[in-house]
Amino acid sequence: MPSWPNSNGTSDDDDEYMSEFSSMQMEYFQTPDTVIDPSFCGLVTESDRRCILHRQRAGKFVAFEGTDTGRRFIGCATEDGVNCGVLEWVDAPWPVILQRCLSKLWDMYHEQNLGRAQDNEAHGIEVAKLQKELDSLANQYSQLVDDVSKLFDYQDGIKSHDMDCTSQAINELKENKKQLEE
Secondary structure, eight states: OOOOBOTTSOBHHHHHHHHHHHHHHHHHHSOOOEEOOTTSOEEOOSSOOBOTTTOOBEEEEEEOSGGGTTOEEEEEOOOSSOOOOEEEESSOOOOHHHHHHHHHHHHHHHHHHHHHHHHHHHHHHHHHHHHHHHHHHHHHHHHHHHHHHHHHHHHHHHHHHHHHHHHHHHHHHHHHHHHHHO
16 A cells, blocks of 8 residues: 655655654663673773763673663663663674564563562462451450450359358358357
């Protein structure tokens, strides 16, 4: 199907291409997450390349994110949270098939992490419910122990009162017996 120019003189396909190109360019220049590779690390000493923002000597890194995983690049060595971007890629982009494989692997990784996060959240909710139930049962148990203690104390009080009454009655009987004998 032909692509007709729109009001600004470009076709829809051109707009789509430019949109993809600009997002690719932003992704291309943003510093990806990295992994340590002892064979390619440290500051760049072979050239005077410096970070535009920090004016610091550039560092050597290996990407560990998305379709650039494993690619070496030169980037800002300052770790202040500002993403200064990639100054230069050392390795050429991976072949398209490898990029698709890396993309699929990263999607699977993120899906697994999302599943784990959801499981952890559900587990946390269940643990909170069980903890609340345990606290409630502990309170009920404490109340039951208090009630049983009070019951035993009451029974001990009645027994001691009964024993006091019984010993008093025995004493009275002994006194009556003495009086009768006299």
